[in-house]
Amino acid sequence: MKRVLNLIILILALNVSLSAQVDNALKKIQLYEGSVYVTYGHRISLLFSELEFYNDIAVFPKTNIAYYSYQQLILLAQDTAKREEWGQERYLQSRNYFKSKAKGGRIILYVERYDQFETNNKLFFVIIRDKDENKIFEYTLPRRPADLVSTTMFCNWAYIDIDIELPEEFYVYINNKMTERLSDTKFLIETNAAPVVKEPE
C-alpha cells in the first residue's frame, strides 16, 4: 500500500515539477495541414487534420503535440532534482519510473474544442505507427474533464508516456471516439532531425 501511495505521489510530483503542465507555446501554436514545427529539438509535421464545424463554419481544431525523448526526460529529472534538491531515493525512483514506463519518451497533448463533452480526455486515444504504418503503441486517455479557455472554448491536456522503444521517425494519430472518422489527426515525429548530444548520466 505504501509503495502504491509512493508511486502515485511520485507520478503527481513528476507531472507537476518536470514541467508546468503544458508549455504556453504549445497552447498558442496554430497548426494547419502541412505545418512543421520544432518541440524540444524534435521536428513534428502535421500531416492531416480533420476540420471541426462550429455554427456550420469549418475551423481547424487545435490538436497540438510535443515530444520528449527518454534521454531528455532523464536530463530533465536530473535538472529538477538539482534545482529542487531532491534526495537520492526520489531521484532514483523517478529515473526507474521513466526507465520502465517511458523508455519511448513522452508525448504532451493539448486540445481545444467548442464542445465541452468532446473535450473530455476519456474520448481521446493515441496510436503510434512506424514508417510502414505498423501499429506499435496504443493508449486510451483516462477521464479528465475539460478546462475553460473562453466562454465558447474548452481545452484539455495529457502526458502520454510510451513504454516501448520507438524508431527515430514515427507517426502519431490522435483520434476522438465521438467522430465517425477512422482517424482525426496525424503527425510525423522526426527525432533523428535533432539527436540528443548530451548523454544521460
Place this chain on the structure above:
Amino acid sequence: MLDKPEYIHNIIIDHLSSTLNEKDEAFLYQWISESDDNKKVFEQSKEIWNTKEIINELDGANWDKFSAVLKRREKKHYRFEKQWLAIAATMLILVAAGWFLHSLSVANNTLQTSSNDYITDTLENGCVVYLYPSSELTPKNQYFSQNKQEYSLKGEAFFVVPKTTENDVVITIGDAQIRVKGTSFRVSSCDKKKAISVMVESGRVELTKKSDPLNQLMIQAGEQGYYSCTNHEMWKQEKSESIYLIYQPENIKTNEPITR
C-alpha cells in the same frame, strides 16, 4: 575577271588620271556614296595622287607602286575592321557564357520568400532548409570553394544538416559566418536585440566573425548564440524558445470560410 576591291582601285586611278569612261564614272560615284568607308578610301587615294612627289614619279613601273600603296591601304582598312569584329564577338560570347554560368549556379538555386510565404526545400547536399517569410538563401560560387558549401542568408531560416554531409556547410549572414556539420539550428538576421541569433537544436554550431575567422563561438544543442550587429561581439545563453513553427502551408492564406 578582277575582284571588286581590285576593280575599284583601278577605276579610282583611272578617275584621278581622267581616263575613266562615263559608265565607270557613274559606278564610282555610286560606290563612294554607298558608305563613309568608301568615301574615306577614295579621299585617301585622292590625297596620295595629289602629292606632288608621287605625281612626278608616276611613270611606268611607278604606276604599279602607287597601285600597291592603294591596295595596302584598302586591305589594312578591311583587316582593322575584321579585328574589331572578332574582339567584339569574343567579348559577347564571354559575357553570355558568364551570365549563363552565373544564372545556372546562383540565380536558379536562390530560394526566396515573400512577406507571407514559407518555403521548404532539400538542398543538393541533403540539407533541409525551412525559409521563413521575407527571407532569401543564395548559394555562393561553389567552383572556388573546397571542402565547404557556402550560402548567403537574408532573413530567417531553420536548417537540418545531416551528419552524412561530406563537406562543412557555411552560412554567411551579415558580418557573421556559421560553419556546421550534422546539426539542426535556426538562424535569424539582426532582431530587436540588434543581433544575429543562432538557436541550436542538435549538434553544435561554430559562429565566427567573417573578417576575423579566429574569433569563434561554439554553440551547443540547447544554447542560443548572438552576434552583435553594432559592436560585433559574440555571446551565448540558454535558448529562448522550445516550441516554434518552422513552416506553414501556403493554402492557409485563403481566409474564405468552408461551410458544411
